[in-house]
Amino acid sequence: MAVPARRGGVVSDDLPVGRRVAYWRARRKMSQQVFADRIGKSKSWVDKVERGVRRLDKWSVLQEVADALGVAAEVLVDEPGPAAPAQPAGVGVDEVRAALTRHPGLLQLPADHVPVDPYRYRARIVHADAMYGHAQYPALIRLLPGLLDDGHDLATTDRPPLQVQTYRLTALVLVKLGVQDLAWLAADRGLAVATGTDDPLLEAVAALPLGQALRAAGRQRAAFETTVTAAHQVAPLDDESGTSDQRSACATLLVQAALAAAEHDDQPTVRELLAGAMVLTEPDSPARAAVDAAQVTAAAALGDLSGAVELHAALAVRDRWRSLPVEHRAAHLVDVAPAQLAAGDPAAAGRALLDADRLAPAEVRVRPAGRAVLAEVLTGSPRPSPHLLAVAEAAGVDSAR
Template sequence: MSVDELPIGRRVAQWRIRRRMTQQMLADRLGRSKSWVDKVERGVRALDRFSVIRDLAEVLRVDPVVLLGRTTPPSIAAGTDGVDAVRAALARYDFTPHDPDRRPAPPVAELSRRAAHAWLTYQHAHYSHLLRMLPGLLADAQHAHAAQPECATSLLVQVYRVTSSVLVKLGEADLAWLAADRAVTAAGGDRQFAAVAAIPLAQALRALGRDRLAMAAALAAAPPISCDQGTPDESSVLGTLLLQAALAAAGCGDTRTAHELTDRAAEIADLVGEGDDDQWTCFGPTAVELARVVAAVDLGDAADAITRHGIAVRRAGWRCLPAEHRAAYLIDVARAYLQVGDLAAAGRALVDADRTAPAETRSRPAARTVIAAVARGGPATAGVAHLASTLGVA
């Protein structure tokens, strides 16, 4: 058996030994128990979160791809070709907004339409196309904000936000954090803009495995309004921040806080209802129920997650959610089935996710992790085998 064909736990053990670490030493550096490391290496505990694999890789001083097995396949590379251009755009600063020789900034109304198109592209999971759009949109939004900050602040925050969101999808969490931090800076002292900017900040911190920081950031930025006081936009943003905080709490293993925050979000969602999404949050009663499922997965309560999943996808709001949201959720559902050893159901969830939004399964490192675990866990269905072969994890 080649190194690439070994289960991920065996590869972790090989690299640990190569780095002359005991299981206890590795556990201490990860902030985990020796028992956790032992279960990972024996394959008893599945590694189904990319953030955990990234932390392991950092301690073992290898690329995460080495632990996952094989090199990055063309299908993933094609989905991330534009990341360097986005990185370059984020590295630019607009020091000469009033230079008479410079072309005027595009009208804010035109840029708002382009930003809305970027969000729709994201929600349809057309990530490669979005990466091609973002460098020009970032430059123009920065120019407009430098020239007319009173008119273009909301625009710039949203452009940074969609940039951060797609970078999280593609496993570029550090760069996503930078984009989110730029959104917070652009928001300045405006409480509502800052709350919007905190959404990608919490997402990026969660992707980095900094769950406690993510929870603190989301709660600190949450608008100080009661459930029935805010406008629909304010309520949607507040509810979304509460869900981000709840998922971060679940990532910390804090069951009580995760449930309390999700319950608060549910109260707001009942007032907001489905379909009002001017802030591109997808917030509503269905989104809250999906978040309960994902939180249960992260808390290790797969049975509860699976039960809730069966109810959530029968809601009328399920089909109204963007393809990106549904496919990402189905990948998390596959993690739940993987936790209980139901490889067939996990495979069905992955195939459904691929049908819904192929870029979610084929461009995301997190999805590749789950697909590899399902494909290598036992005899794979034709759909899973095809996915695994396409991604180079068969």
């Protein structure tokens, strides 16, 4: 293996992350297989990272790689701090953390205490869910502490489903904001409530955000096991059994399991799971569009950049693409932009981010992953458009070239 260029006894500053990983792995006298086993990945995954085919774009995974190599993560990225942008100011994460820390069941309530009205509470959840669907994350995060507190005080037999929905929304928005540890906690709380009901469909609803939180935290194996197990419990995996809600929940869980498998470089499993999700969804439904979008994301995760770009182009002209929620479409565009950039089309990557910004500005300007992609596209574009530079300025992303 070629030794990376060195300057002053350290790895050259202009080396990509993958080459730095290869250098330090060789310094530690580890084969690719030994290193892969140490971090719970496949040898193929390590090889793709080192060749630059696969990006290390999650700080949690980068930290795990650095720990296995016995170096600081900053050594691999040549930055003074975490690769992910700092948490946006004023989004209210501390208040959500405090609400998750409180245990109202241990508090003494006054004698004249009036329980929360379940009908009004359900209306608040519907409103919060709509806010998530339109990627209004800063506003939504401010509503969640009250929903979390009041969810413990519902005088109704419907309390578990309502609590599960609140924990679900909390976990999903925290994943978006890059607060993986808290997202994991919220999702686990929701699943604990659901499993106490003996309702497989409610358990499926609760398992989905836990799978997403585990993926965001770099725990792909645990995410895969959680979502596959829940999928098999909620509905038989064929095209005739189960209610429409069960089939939809099962397909959504299979999609999450497939994305976890893709991030673990398991292409045969990805293909099998997405085929199963396809069988469970109607051809022109939003659920089928979600499967199509997952095929794009999985292809990019597996290193098939040209395939990802082609699949996205085919999806974007179909009617069912517009049936996806605004949040989902914008997030998908943020995910596909790096693949377009790596495939040699920075202009298309820039257009994808502009489209995402028009649909849901918070996906690009607030979400740490979106801001990181924006910075990457700006760096990789010889002549970024003035519109993209304006988005970068509004997002507080350094566009200096």
